[in-house]
Amino acid sequence: MRRVAAVQMASGPNITANLLEAGKHIAGAADEGARLVVLPENFSLMPEYDQERVAAVEDDGSGPTQDFLAEQAARHRVWLVGGTVPLRSADPERPYAACLVYGPDGRRAARYDKIHLFDVQLDDTGEQYHESASTMPGRDVVTLDTDVGRLGLAICYDLRFPELFRALLDRGAQIIAVPAAFTAHTGRAHWEPLLRARAIENLVYVIAAAQGGYHVSGRETYGHSMIVDSWGGVLAQRERGAGTVCAQIDPERQHRVRRSFPSIDHRRLKGAVDVEVL
Numbered sequence: 001m002r003r004v005a006a007v008q009m010a011s012g013p014n015i016t017a018n019l020l021e022a023g024k025h026i027a028g029a030a031d032e033g034a035r036l037v038v039l040p041e042n043f044s045l046m047p048e049y050d051q052e053r054v055a056a057v058e059d060d061g062s063g064p065t066q067d068f069l070a071e072q073a074a075r076h077r078v079w080l081v082g083g084t085v086p087l088r089s090a091d092p093e094r095p096y097a098a099c100l101v102y103g104p105d106g107r108r109a110a111r112y113d114k115i116h117l118f119d120v121q122l123d124d125t126g127e128q129y130h131e132s133a134s135t136m137p138g139r140d141v142v143t144l145d146t147d148v149g150r151l152g153l154a155i156c157y158d159l160r161f162p163e164l165f166r167a168l169l170d171r172g173a174q175i176i177a178v179p180a181a182f183t184a185h186t187g188r189a190h191w192e193p194l195l196r197a198r199a200i201e202n203l204v205y206v207i208a209a210a211q212g213g214y215h216v217s218g219r220e221t222y223g224h225s226m227i228v229d230s231w232g233g234v235l236a237q238r239e240r241g242a243g244t245v246c247a248q249i250d251p252e253r254q255h256r257v258r259r260s261f262p263s264i265d266h267r268r269l270k271g272a273v274d275v276e277v278l
């Protein structure tokens, strides 16, 4: 049994303040015995203007947000999933939204760049999102071994693309971390059923760390950070506001479930195994 945590935040445009707050939650989760801590998408910066994101872009491997993550992971001896960090791409206007994972030794263990970008119009609320105007999409499916199990990475809107989760399963994922900043509107309708469906169909644990609250940008995010077990049950959740949710991962139980209920061995249609970028 290993304890894991998801941190919920309502990040703003002040990076220093956001990192201070993230640090407080990481310390709290570590004090409660968490071995792996997941931060939400945009934990270090929920920009009001795209210009602020561009100003915060870091080169791969160096910068204040990456230094912070490495230092926190080592200080608290946890696996730390750094929601998203804007990392430089070939296009100065469009950094990658990179999820960076650090091991308890403070070394970076993985990088996943968000693949699916949120380009939608919400007719009910008038909200418009054009994430691809300010973000470069990633191409690679990423898993890594941690001491709580093999971890797969997906970010926010990726949750709507089950073929990514199948690809993570096919790479051996036992736990999938989902840093997110779902809108309040889409979250109410879809967040929990999507998270539970991804857990149920892949018999994986899902650790979903969300932004939850009102942001200086005028956006409202849905919150409801939660940890879902490999049978689809919600082990812990936090509806609104900053804070931490913790739960135990039980690899033995997951193993038993996968053996006695082998739906993932009953697949008859090929296709999701060899994903390629369109």
Ligand SMILES: O=C(O)CNC(=O)[C@H](CS)NC(=O)CCC(=O)C(=O)O
Residues within 6 Å of the ligand: 041, 042, 046, 047, 117, 118, 129, 130, 131, 156, 157, 160, 181, 182, 183, 186, 187
């Ligand atoms: O752009 C930023 O500032 C940070 N990124 C986000 O907040 C991203 C892109 S706008 N949000 C989502 O992907 C929401 C997905 C969602 O809400 C859904 O699928 O329903």
